[in-house]
Amino acid sequence: MKGTHLGEFEEIVLLVIAALQQEAYGLAIKKELEEQTGRTITISAVHAACNRLEDKGFLSAEFGERSARRGGKRKKIYAVTMSGQQVLQNAYELRQKLWDNIAPGSFQIDWSF
Amino acid sequence: MKEDPIYYDPPERILRLLRWFCKDDFLEEIEGDLHELFQEEVELYGITKANRRFLGNAIRYIRPYFFGKKVISTNLQYHLTMFQHYFKIATRHLWKQRLYSLINISGLAIGLACCIAVLFYVKDELGYDNYHQNADNIYRVSINSTVLSSGGGQDRANSPILWGPALKRDYPEVEEYTRFVKLVSVSNPWKWSANDKVFGETNILYADPSTFDLFNWKVLHGDAATALVEKNGIVLTKAMAYKYFNSENVVGQTMTLDPRQRDNDGNFRTETYDYTVRAVIENIPRQSHFTFDFLLPSAHLSDIYGLDINGSGEERNWFWRGSVAHTYLQLKDGTDPKSLEGKFADFQDRYLGDATTSRGYVYNPFLQRINEIYLAGNMSAQLQPVGDKIYIYGFSLLALFILFIACINFMNLSTARAITRAKEVGLRKVVGAERSQLVTQFLGESMVITLFALFFAIGLARYSLPLFYDYLDKDFAITLSDELPFFVLLLGVGGLVGILAGSYPAFFLSKFKPVKVLKGTFTKTKSGTLVRKGLVVFQFLISVFLIIFTLTLHKQINFMKSYDLGFDQDKVLVVPPNTARSFARNYEAIKGELLQIPEVADITMSSAVPGQGLNGDLYAAKDADASSGFGLGEYLADYNFIDLFGLQLIAGRDFSKDIATDEGIFEEGKPGQVTAILNESALRQLGWTAEEAIGKQIVRDPNAKDWIATVIGVVKDFHFESLAEEINPIAIILLEEYSFLSVKLKRNDLAGGIQAVEATVKQFAPDADFSYNFLDESFQEQYAYEQGLGQVLNITSFLAILIACLGLFGLAAFMTAQRVKEIGIRKTLGASTTSIVFLLSKDFTKLVLIAVIIAIPLGWYATNIGLMNFAYRIDNSYDVFALSLIIALLVAFLTVSFHTLKVAIMNPAETLKTE
Known part of the structure; x- marks a missing residue:
């Protein structure tokens, strides 16, 4: 098993897949990502991230139906696995903890008065 | 989307690229999504832009993550893993078996270092004169001359000065010629002065203006093509420009030449000549068969020689025959040099008249391509010493010998220790390894070892190359940055050695x-x-063979050094011509002064001294046919010559001042009749006995009749040349033609004697630099070549036996370790330490003994051939063979005994308790 570190982009991809209402396949993920983040994202980056996450065991995938629009190819539909959910949960908790550690009022810009 | 029936085809070519590049596993998804994206983009942007974007999208997949060429990728990945595994196993083994690894690596490193050194040397030697653009069309006219009477021949590098222009005139295939003449001698440098700086120079050539048409030396400043047309022009190298002017562009500067010529009284003429620098060229590349610092216009030669050197030469004169110039021809493209060579006989008939024979010689001119001159070697009158193919072959052979011995170590140690790897091999096979995979593994291991060795070898070579070059008296000029292709070649050599050394163990294991x-x-x-x-x-076998050869050579050198040369060479101080000529005319006066010095026993002057060169001419008995002429060496000497050198008279008498006729008869200042003392060898040539010879007369140059010499005495043969040469016929002729002063010193206070002689010489020749040598020492210098070879052989045979012993050491370590239990049992049963040492050593010494037995006849045969090169030589004697036998056996026994002793003195309780 490869390393289980979760990169920032990977985390977002995981979250998007988890949140996606329709079939979570490459193009759909790309669109959702662009919509949510406002960034332009290339399809190859999505594919690389998804396949890596699959290697790490955070995503599972199955092939859908063929369609002419796809040049007779099948969709590869992703779903977040249990360990994927776990790792998202961990990341969330870590952030939460870090946020909690920040003393109230720290972010006040005018803290010195 | 499904309801939309229109489907657009994305560019197939880009898809193919994608399919070629990406791993199969990804393709379904990627292609699918890209297709779909393309459909959307066509609808959004139109077909053209969509196509462009498709390419952009596809190209982004070209990254390592998606890479995987179907066939290669699986294999590559698999191989990579296996290689990693092999490498790990190999390094573990290397470390676990440190002793054997050390033996293997150090042996191979030494062998490879020898190869590297020799490769560098060979590469350098082969690279001479290739830098000329026209190298394939430039030829030097060289001449083979054969002595009619003896059949002995010699090649010389120079040719008559009138040949160049005549060849160009007569043969259209000769496009251009140029000639170089060197008049300055090493012993009497010419003085150049410029810019308040004065230096003696010896690297000065006269050259034709056409020189730069043939040779494309790089011209830095000025116009080289016209530089030598006018008589006052010179061409300099960059080094000289800096030496005299401290700058590079010195075109137009004046330099003054003092050629240090002497007048008839032996004093220097003070005449000087002014020259203008017309061109400065890059220093002549080191890899040239001749180099120079200054070029002077050849036009001067016409004045010096007193004839037009470019002339049509209707008159037959000496300059058609006497070789004074180095002539280079540029032939037209596609000319066969052989066809031109075929025309030389006719050419000589036309211009020399008496066909190809003259003064007892047959002349056969031949053409040498410029880039083949350097290695042709062994010719007289070269402008500079050249190399020799023999060295290339010899050194390559020696290096290969050593490398081969090291390879054998590797084979032996790997196969002997096979048992340590046997289980591994068995298990691998059970798991499914094919034989080819095992072979790959073991070859790989040997490659790893060779690579290690190569690494060390480069380091070794780095430090030993300058020493090696020193032996060869060759400039060491290797810039490592220029040798990158060479290192690639080295890797190839390393790989080859790895395969050679590893193939047998791999096959075996x-x-x-x-x-x-x-x-x-x-x-x-x-x-x-x-x-x-x-x-x-x-x-x-190889080691012993080398030892025999080395010992024989050293014995021969010692023999030559201690051989009774037949003349007295002890404490004879020789003052060479550059000093002696200046007082030669005042001989009687200086003689009187010198004899006053208490340390001086006797002095004599002569045209030559033993071991330092000799001239001669064609002689024949007075009444004999001119064709019976033979070459006779001439010592033109004074009355004391025979006495000082302790030559032994066997008939007749020495020159005497009391007998007036000894002085000879002179006509118009030239000798007409002289008296001579011959050696036995000359008598054999003339067919006279010692008694018969007295009173007989011989003629110098039977055609020209230079002079007639009356024989008054005969001396026993003495070795006036290296013992590699036969004793040739010579005559000692009473004639004042002095170049060398020889002083026999009396006492052991040599330093005092030298000082006193120098002081006296200075009185007579204040402007000459005093130089001297001792006759015995300079005579030994003739063996410098043999001694250099001896040193190289010393090292080679030492390395050979060292590496062989390293191997034996490893082998013995392993073999004895295997018999530890056996020894333990033997000891408990009462075997003595000595008997065990002998038992264990027996196996190895037996092998060495067999090697010696085979090596001795081979060595005997080879040394006999080698000794043929020496006219006076030792016989192959038993002591050399006995000594090499003892060396080999002793060294082998000592090597092995380290282990055998260790095992033999071990406590049997220790060795036996394990089971």
Whole structure:
């Protein structure tokens, strides 16, 4: 098993897949990502991230139906696995903890008065 | 989306690229999504832009993550893993078996270092004169001359000065010629002065203006093509420009030449000549068969020689025959030099008249391509010393010998220790390894070892190359940055050695039957032991052969050094011509002064002294046919010559001042009749006995009749040349033609004697630099070549036996370790330490003995051939062979005994308790 570190982009991809209402396949993920983040994202980056996450065991995938629009190819539909959910949960908790550690009022810009 | 029936095809070519590049596993998804994206983009942007974007999208997949060429990727990945594994196993083994690794690597490193050194040397030697653009069309006219009477021949590098222009005139295939003449001698440098700086220079050539048409030396400043047309022009090299002017562009500057010529009284003429620098060229590349610092216009030669050197030369004169110039021809493209060579006989008939023979010689001119001159070697009158192919072959052979011995070490140690790898091989086979994979593994291991060795070898070579070049008296000028292709070649050599050394062990180890080795019944194979023994014998065969050769050579050198030369060379101080000529005319006066010095026993002057060159001419008995002429060396000497050198008269008498006729008869200042003392060799040539000879007369140059010499005495043959030469016929002629002063010193206070002689010489020749040598020492210098060779052989045979012993050491370590239990049992049963040492050493000493027995006849045969090169030589004697036998046996025994002793003195309780 490869390393289980979760990169920032990977985390977002995981979250998007988890949140996606329709079939979570490459193009759909790309669109959702662009919509949510406002960034332009290339399809190859999505594919690389998804396949890596699959290697790490955070995503599972199955092939859908063929369609002419796809040049007779099948969709590869992703779903977040249990360990994927776990790792998202961990990341969330870590952030939460870090946020909690920040003393109230720290972010006040005018803290010195 | 599904309801939309229109489907657009994305560019197939880009898809193909994608399919070629990406791993299959990804393709379904990627292609699918890209298709879909393309459809959307066509609808959004139109077909053209969509196509462009498709390419952009596809190209982004070209990254390592998606890479995977179907066939290669699986194999590559698999191989990579296996290689990593092999490498790990190999390094573990290397470390675990440190002793053997050390022996293997150090042996191979030494062998490879020898090869590197020799490769550098060979590469350098082969690279001479290739830098000329027209190298393939430039030829030097060289001449082979054969002595009619003896059949002995010699090649000389120079040719008559009038040939160049005549060849160009007569033969259209000769496009251009140029000639170089060197008049300055090393012993009497010419003085150049410029810019308040004065230096003596010897690297000065007269050259034709056409020089730069043939040779494309790089011109830095000025116009080289016209530089030598006018008489006052010179061409300099960059180094000289800096030496005299401290700057590069010195075109137009004036330089003054003092050629240090002497007048008839032996004093320097003070005449000087002014020259203008017309061109500055890059220094002549080191890899040239001749170099120079200054070029002077050849037009001067017409004045010096007193004839038009470019003339049509209707008159037959000496300059058609006497070789004074180095002539280079540029032939038209596609000319066969052989066809031109075929025309030389006719050419000589036309211009020399008397066909190709003259003064007892047959002349056969031939053409040497410029880039082949350097290695042709062994010719007289070269402008500079050149190399020799013999060295290339010899050194390559020696290096290969050593490398081969090191390879054998590797083979032997790997196969001997096969048992340590046998289980591994068995298991691998059980798991499914094919033999080819095992071979790959073991070859790989040997490659790793060779690579290590190569690494060390480069370091070794780095430090030993300058020493090696020093032996050869060759400039060491290697810039490592220029040698990158060479290092690639080295890697190739390393790989080759790895395969050579590793192939047998790989074949051997991969052969094991898994059932046998895993059951534990496998111990050793008979064939393996036999091959191993054979290889050890072969190693020592080479080593002993080299030892025999080395010992013989050294014996020969000692023999030559201590040989009674037949003349007295002890404490004879020789003042060479550059000093002696300046007072030669005042001989009687200086003689009187010198004899006053208490340390001086006797002095004499002569045209030559033994061991320092000799001239001669064609002589014949007075009444004999001119064709019976033979070459006779001439010592033109004074009355004391025979006495001082202690030559032994066997008939007749020495020159005497009391007998007036000894002085000879002179006509118009030239000798007409002289008296001579011959050596025995000359008598044999003339067919006279010693008694008959007295009173007979011989003629110098039977055609020209230079003078007639009356024989008044005969001396016993003495070695006036190196012992590599036969004693040739010579005559000692009473004639004042002095170049050398010889002073016999009396006492052991040599330093005092030298000082006193120098002081006296200074009185007579205040402007000459005093130089001297001792006759015995300079005579020994003739053996410098043999001594250099002896030193190289010393090192080679030492390395050979060292590496062979390293191998033996490793082999013995392993073999004795295997018999530890046996020894333990023997000891408990009462065997003595000595008997055990002998038992264990027996196997190895036997092998060495076999090697010696084979090596001796081979060595005997080879040394006999080698000794043929020396006219006076030792006989092959038993002591050399006995000594090499003892050396080999002793060294082998000592090597092995380190282990055998260790095992033999071990406490049997220790060795036996394990089971």
